[in-house]
Amino acid sequence: MAKKRAKIRLFVEGSLGEGQGIVVSKEQANYLFNVMRQKIGDNVLLFNGREGEWQAEVVEAGKRSVKLACRVQTAPLQLPPDLWLLFAPIKKARTAFIVEKATELGAARIMPVLTDFTNMDRIQIDRLRAYAMEATEQCGGTFIPEVCGFQKLSDVLDHWPADRKIMFCDENRKALPVAKALANETGGKWAIVIGPEGGFSPVEVERLRKMEQVTSVTLGPRILRADTAAVAALTAWQSVLGDWD
Ligand code: SAH
16 A cells, blocks of 8 residues: 555654654654554654654654654755745734744744834744744745844844844835835845834834835835834745745
């Protein structure tokens, strides 16, 4: 009987390669053995964010430990565009939403930034990283975006790389819509900046608009919630400069 296509996908830390043995974590062993009733000879899909996706066979199965052996690479590592998303954290669930959607839509790096009007003063970075990993696991992705620690927007801008352009989503000003604003731009190193519920402060707007790497854009005549804006901006950027072609 043809081997049934593996339907379980798991993130593992270790390296993946032909014949590579993998001992999964206790939680994963419990999931595979007790929940999914995997037994010797069954196949699961593994990815580690670096070496693509591999089909691996269960070679040892017990409730406390499960050992797998990589058999064949089923998908190469698929890198997203070199796109960063800078966003000001909002309520927990909506921040999780932003991280999950940025992962699915193809951000390479996700940077929570503290702006003048941000009303969240701490975030659970480990949880955000877990959301990025889970979104990749569930959507068949092989690359997990880096989720950076919480930094002040002003500090990030103080050290902004000269060769990385910024699409500044400015709810205040008359700016061009994304397709027009980016019409003569090329891909490469980019970032999208989204403000908090309270918007950007005048000082922040002033500073961003003065940066020569910045292209200000509007996301339409209606004010969007920060999480909606993040999805809209990522989608608009991807459709003009990204890897959707
Ligand atoms: N409190 C502000 C809105 C902030 S919305 C106000 O009422 O004006 C949160 C963030 O989403 C904004 O800082 C901006 O980055 C983005 N955003 C929302 N709607 C937008 C629009 N129509 N054009 C550009 N950016 C927008």
